[in-house]
Amino acid sequence: MTTESRDVVVVGAGPAGLFATYYAGFRGLDVTLVDAQSEAGGQVTALYPGKLIHDVAGFPAITGSGLVAGLLTQAKEYSPRLLFDTDVTGLSRLEDGTFDVLTSNRGALHAKTVVLATGVGGIHPRPLPVGHEWHGRGVVYIVSDVASHAGDDVVVVGGGDSALDWALALRPAARTVTIVHRRRAFRAHAALLAQAEREGIGLVTEAEVVAVDGDHRVRQVLVRLDSGETLDLPADTVVGALGLLSAPTPFPEWGLAVRQRKVLVDSRMQTSVPGVFAVGDASTYDGKVALIATGFGEAATAINNAAVHIDPELSLMPGHSTDEELAPPTTRTGQVPVVAVTQEVGA
16 A cells, blocks of 8 residues: 655654654655654664753753754644654655655555665664673663662763763762773763763773672672772662664665665765665765764755755755745745644554
8 A cells, every 4th residue: 555645755753854854844845754663763762862962053961852852843843744663664766756665564655755864773782791681670771860870879881972971961860970991092072081080980991890799789890900900899770881783774675875884875965866865874975974963964955955856946945944035935836835734653
């Protein structure tokens, strides 16, 4: 079964996909947003809803859940069709240059253009090599509620941005926070490391956790330094921050050119298949900086180029939303779009 045709189908409801959905409505395009998860936010909602994000313009710091809530409210402004709990299983280009986006439970979504905002695909945290058996009893990989760790002694295992972000988020609530990293140098941003030092977060480097002990839940970890010395650290909570593991992406099967598992795009954010665009962590190009903020700009670029792909007579640049002369977004017939609310959440 094929549904009614849409101007754009956006695949993925992370930050870039949510902004692409809003911007498509702003340009007067009708849009369907589809995501395999039961709620919006993608990796942000799944992995760090309570963590502070510091590199989004206009927000010195905002929680992941706060950012997603704002983006979702914005995305709904032009009444898109929202389909959650729906896997995209295939992408088929038809003879007329349009597309069928194949789904697990809603048939084929017909679209004139497609924007892939799938992030890094199916992901889950890399388990701790020592201590994973305590998962759910003091070992965690996601901190959904910082306040629930008030008064805890916390040990964070890792040396990247996520490790520093979790440590800084937990520091105001926890009694102590200590980061254990196997190397001397950190992969994390220097500013985060300097802030951690200012806020009294312990840094144990050239070391690894060799044991996690407790009774019905974690009480301490044993850390071995490269020098051979060992440390017993009190720990009510151990946060694993060793990165993410992701499932293989289907992009090559869909006929898209890829590089290192990401979709190659040009300056229009268009893939090797005309009419298919990719933004955010799903896309790659020379010189790309992988930030949430970057994804927002890519989403606007993709949607503006998608609009011109649909109707070459449209202007690539519609004007700025702050222009006094800018009328409400119009459709290609010149009429102000009146779109009924047709949001569908859940299976």
